[in-house]
Amino acid sequence: MVHISDGILSLPVLAAGWVITIALIAVALWWGKRKGSIVEEIPKLSVMTAAFFVASLIHIAVGPTSVHLILSGLMGIILGILAYPAIFIGLVLQAFLFGHGGITVLGVNTIDMGVPALVAYGIFKAGNKLIPSESLAGKAGLIGALAGGIAVALAVSFTAGMLFTLGKGYEWAIKALILYHIPIIVIETVIVGSVVAFLVKVKPELIEGLGGEKG
């Protein structure tokens, strides 16, 4: 549902979406290269992209429709900046294989889901640095949960914003979009929180957002 499909948005919005997405992918790859070898990240990237790809198949019935998981927050926390290109690849596969979203809107959809991932990464990293705590797993889990929830809320707001550019006739769709995603925000908060708490315990080096902090 946060995937906008072809033939809805206006051409300037689509074009702007592509420009921003291509720029952000380039920055992410450059950043990732500067920070170290991307080679070591490839398996993690692939697994996370696969998780993102299939997460959209987990439907939860809400009212007359069904909404699905997004997992932007988890992508950001675990992959860091590289979440952006990973989400782009995931969306390409979802568009071609599942018909979620569309081809021309890939730029816009990547912004809608990728930028919240980057924000979640920022929140998670800053939160863990700023808040001192005895139990890293508990703290990281809570901050992760918060970041995961915020990421979904952001993704929904971005999508709503894109639809808002269309003007009249979409008010109802925007309301429905926001309303139906409240359960997803709650569910993802729980999922991201527990996955992060678990990973911090068993394999903290997997989490890019911890940035060198040892568990």
Next chain:
Amino acid sequence: MKGKLVFGILAVLLVLSCLSISGVSAHRLHIVHKISEIEIEAYFGGNVACRDADVKVYDKDGNLYVEGKTDDEGKFSFPPKIGVDSYTVVVDAVHMPGHKAEAVINLSQETAGTSAGGMGTEMPLYTRTIAGFGYLIGLAGAAMLYMSWKLKKK
């Protein structure tokens, strides 16, 4: 007296023959025709019916033919137009702005069997999921190959 009898017999024969004519016509075979509806069904991946979605049916020249909404089972029916055998059906799940689908129904090519089966000509979901994983493994492999080639060059 004799003439009256002959006349009477003729009259009875006439009545009988009239009865027999109407008897034959009672066996006349009538054909009336009614063109029934083309039914489409819209559903999301995972077999969730797409309810209350806007449906627009276009003929092969792209003119809007009928429009309506899907019912609780995600179904929508429309009568075909005489002489038009190809329709493009566009389903737009308005309450889920990301979901829109299009299908072409061709009456002259489709057999009754496949049309009864609905528009579901796509691959089953699990094959598409596996395909997605395949692409990802391939991409990861290609990326690693490129990186190792770069490392070797150094």
